[in-house]
Every structure is written in C-alpha cells, then in structure tokens.
Amino acid sequence: MKIQWRDELSVDNGGPIDADHKYLVSLINATLDLDKKPEREKLFIEILERLKIYAKVHFRREESLQKASGYPESENHKKEHVYLERKLDVIINVAKKEMAEKTSSQKSDLIFKQTQKFLNEWLIQHVIGHDLKMKEYTSLMSEKAKELKSIEDI
Numbered sequence: 001m002k003i004q005w006r007d008e009l010s011v012d013n014g015g016p017i018d019a020d021h022k023y024l025v026s027l028i029n030a031t032l033d034l035d036k037k038p039e040r041e042k043l044f045i046e047i048l049e050r051l052k053i054y055a056k057v058h059f060r061r062e063e064s065l066q067k068a069s070g071y072p073e074s075e076n077h078k079k080e081h082v083y084l085e086r087k088l089d090v091i092i093n094v095a096k097k098e099m100a101e102k103t104s105s106q107k108s109d110l111i112f113k114q115t116q117k118f119l120n121e122w123l124i125q126h127v128i129g130h131d132l133k134m135k136e137y138t139s140l141m142s143e144k145a146k147e148l149k150s151i152e153d154i
C-alpha cells in the first residue's frame with residue numbers, strides 16, 4: 001500500500017525537510033507502480049539505488065540544519081542516520097541478490113512486498129520517532145535552509 005502523506009508527519013510546516021521527506025515517500029511509492037511493467041525487477045533496483053542517493057543527501061542536509069540551529073540531539077540523530085544508511089544498503093543488496101536468483105514471479109512478488117514494507121517502516125518510523133522531535137527548532141533552521149537547494153535539483 002502506498003504511503004499517504006499526512007499532516008502529522010510534517011516536521012517544518014512544508015519547509016525543506018518536509019519536501020525531502022515527500023520526495024523520499026514518492027520514490028518508495030513509485031515501486032508500487034511497477035507491478036505490471038516488464039523489467040520491473042530492473043526498475044525496482046534503479047529506484048532503490050536512487051533512494052539510497054537521496055536518503056544520503058537528505059540526512060546530510062538535516063544534520064547541517066540541526067547543527068546550525070543548535071539542536072541538542074544532533075549527535076544521536078546522526079548516529080541513527082548512519083544506522084539507517086547501513087540498513088538500507090543491506091536491504092538493497094538482499095533485494096538485488098534475490099532478484100538475480102529468483103525462480104518464479106511469485107518469489108519476485110514476495111521480494112517486492114518485503115522490501116516495500118521494510119522501506120515504509122524504515123522511513124516513517126524514523127520521521128515519527130526522531131525527526132518530529134526537531135519541530136520546535138525548525139524556525140531557527142529556516143534561515144539556514146534558504147541557502148540549500150531543493151532535493152530534486154541535486
């Protein structure tokens with residue numbers, strides 16, 4: 001099932017952090033549009049690779065905004081990002097390996113579903129459990145944020 005963006009997920013009231021999160025959500029949701037496409041496995045891996053690049057861009061951006069605003073949890077938050085990047089690497093490698101070895105379309109369906117479920121939780125649990133704590137610092141972040149490019153222009 002696609003991730004629906006909702007107001008409770010908003011960290012900076014439509015600012016750059018929300019824009020990044022929405023973009024990451026759109027990449028995860030895009031994997032659900034591949035179901036009936038030929039070469040869907042190849043396209044799936046391409047989206048996952050893109051997600052890896054933009055997750056990195058987003059995490060570094062969030063970390064620099066936290067530093068600029070004196071966010072007290074920045075060191076722990078950074079550690080959580082490093083952990084998420086490693087987890088994403090593992091899941092992409094597992095998906096790649098299993099796709100290469102897949103023996104049936106049923107097996108492939110299973111890999112799709114498991115990976116999508118993982119990605120959904122991977123992003124949303126971090127936003128709810130960690131990113132939302134930045135909420136009260138986002139007005140301090142807003143000046144610094146003006147200097148940053150939109151995630152889609154990177």
Ligand SMILES: [Fe+2]
Nearest residue numbers: 062126130131
């Ligand atoms: Fe974060």
Ligand SMILES: [Fe+2]
Nearest residue numbers: 021062127131
């Ligand atoms: Fe985030």
